[in-house]
Amino acid sequence: MISFEKAYDIVISSEVLLQTENIELANVLGRVLAQDVHSDMNMPPFDKSAMDGFACREADLHMELEMIEVLAAGEIPKKKIETGECTKIMTGAMIPQGADCVIMVEDTEITAEGKIRYTKIERKNIEVCEACAPSSKKTNKNICFLGEDVKLGEEVLKKGVVLKPQHLPILASAGCANPLVYKKVSVGIIATGSELVEPHEKPGLSQIRNSNASQLVAQVMACGALPNYYGIAEDVEETTKNVLQKAVSENDLVLLTGGVSMGDFDFVPLIMKELGFEILFDSIAVQPGKPTTFAIKSGKFIFGLPGNPVSSFTQFELLTKPLIYKMMGHAYEPVHLKMPLEVGYSRKKADRMSWIPVSITKLGTILPADYHGSAHINSLASAHGFIAVPIGTKELNKGELIDVRQI
């Protein structure tokens, strides 16, 4: 039996084989960049109007201006602005030569002769639109200048970034329409246990439904990896060996649930060895999830997870998920928040580290999930995270600031 910290170190220090592929922007959500991205152009690529208005010379603002052109976004100006002239310009359009500012439509009026008059001249400055780059030092006069946001060749995103919606405009603007990303990890999932039937079946007298596999499939999906479910393996050595061998050959990582405690039919560790895997640990001083087993063989991994769905959920979150992320180039760090306990917590034994599911209340406190009676299987349903109770600690006090690991 090793400590949880040691088990985590072993898992996260494993050497992984990173694989990459180029994919379309529409599919990049949640993927990890495997390249630095440099812009293939200046942004903006030209001096651009930040608003709808009139492009003119600031020195002419006291004059009535003659409108010489109307410029939509996307059009190239045909005329140069001379003294006393202006061009009606739409947001995003190119500033014509000779103009050095844009005045807002709302700050102008049209004279009887059809000329444009700036109505805020008494303020002695240009009313600047805040919609675009509100506090940029360079953006004033309602012009976004060439290269003001990004210079040609500038690095805009670094390798290792986990792509969120807000990264898409950066990739798109930089011309990176097929970014190189890390491949999704494929994860085989096998449930073991002769007592199991699938959820759509009615269990017989001594049977229960397989509640673990669908949860693991969903956990793998939530990590952005690819689950492959191999069904229920009966507690027969040959059957289990065959399905594990197939799953290992077809996936980067295999998760087994059940079959790893001390029963006569728990031959999973034996099979792992027969398939050439080295078992790095088979017991952790942690609760829940003590019999969690981890085995490796040249870049492939197997986790033997407990059959209890609360235990397997927890150990997946704590150990499997960080490994899956590492295999996808993802420098995963769970969010940790310090929050006060809403109620005290105690336990009778303190020989293992306990991971307790907690919910975050509207008061900003944390509430350990109720493990009692019918709530047992529901204890994770409303959890926002876990707290760890270290070995040797039997009590946590109400109000104590505790580190919450968000899930």
Place this chain on the structure above:
Amino acid sequence: MISFEKAYDIVISSEVLLQTENIELANVLGRVLAQDVHSDMNMPPFDKSAMDGFACREADLHMELEMIEVLAAGEIPKKKIETGECTKIMTGAMIPQGADCVIMVEDTEITAEGKIRYTKIERKNIEVCEACAPSSKKTNKNICFLGEDVKLGEEVLKKGVVLKPQHLPILASAGCANPLVYKKVSVGIIATGSELVEPHEKPGLSQIRNSNASQLVAQVMACGALPNYYGIAEDVEETTKNVLQKAVSENDLVLLTGGVSMGDFDFVPLIMKELGFEILFDSIAVQPGKPTTFAIKSGKFIFGLPGNPVSSFTQFELLTKPLIYKMMGHAYEPVHLKMPLEVGYSRKKADRMSWIPVSITKLGTILPADYHGSAHINSLASAHGFIAVPIGTKELNKGELIDVRQI
């Protein structure tokens, strides 16, 4: 121009048409339950061993016990336990009649005569396994009793629950293999602007790349809804009208970007009216995103979002996302955290509410994103949330506790 709070009220009070469907467990992640779920059986469905060990009578623990049967999980016991007898039993197997406790394998030894002796008898109690239901009052003696977790017919999940991996074991155990969930909302996305080309194209002299649409597609996907992208509509009234009409007929909600400010080619509001939509607002006292427009027509919705990707991202998060969630039966409440400002913040004008992207530092403080220069388009990339600066407030002080809305 209306306040942000008023705009939010209008959006979130809209009447929506909820549609439901039955789907398989493998696809339920992120979907919202449209039914209460009741268990079709007791859980456990029989008195079940919580561990690998020997089922026997507590009164016999001082005796050497004869092993009369070996029970794997899934097997039905053939023999009844009488005084001086025990059955070797695996985790999850059914407790044989006559037994009232299970002793752990680790706490036993085999005598020379092949009998089983409990080695912890001096402690005068049964060493109870903590792996299963650790603090349950009823679970002791290492037996999980029939119906201890859930009773036949008991409600285990409520309508409205957003399904996470940890709900899957509950659905599976309850026999709810095809739960009724709300349908995904289909969201049409149209980019408007003659200056736009798609990210894989090289912009001409007065053009820029369409950086907004891919971001909106990803935001819609991140909500669990179905994006349908209709491409770039040039700033020609007939073109825009045709594509909007098509998108409206094929989707529950349509997002347009651009075309909603005050330029000569911003005829989107006019087209909305021509298609029979009622515009509920077209200007919000908020920054960024002032020209955000919202229109409805008998259960269908259109958002006109600004062309600037920072503005459209923000208003999508603040207004569109809550509506999409409502349309999928999802009682969405963004997570709010109170955290201290790492640095002071100030702005020149306070006539609109500002939403500022912030990152959460490792110190547990919040840092407003840098809006300056080249960081402009990157300001959201590292953001963990937004803070709101109310109308009338020009400054926030370093250390001040601020409400952070997580994204």
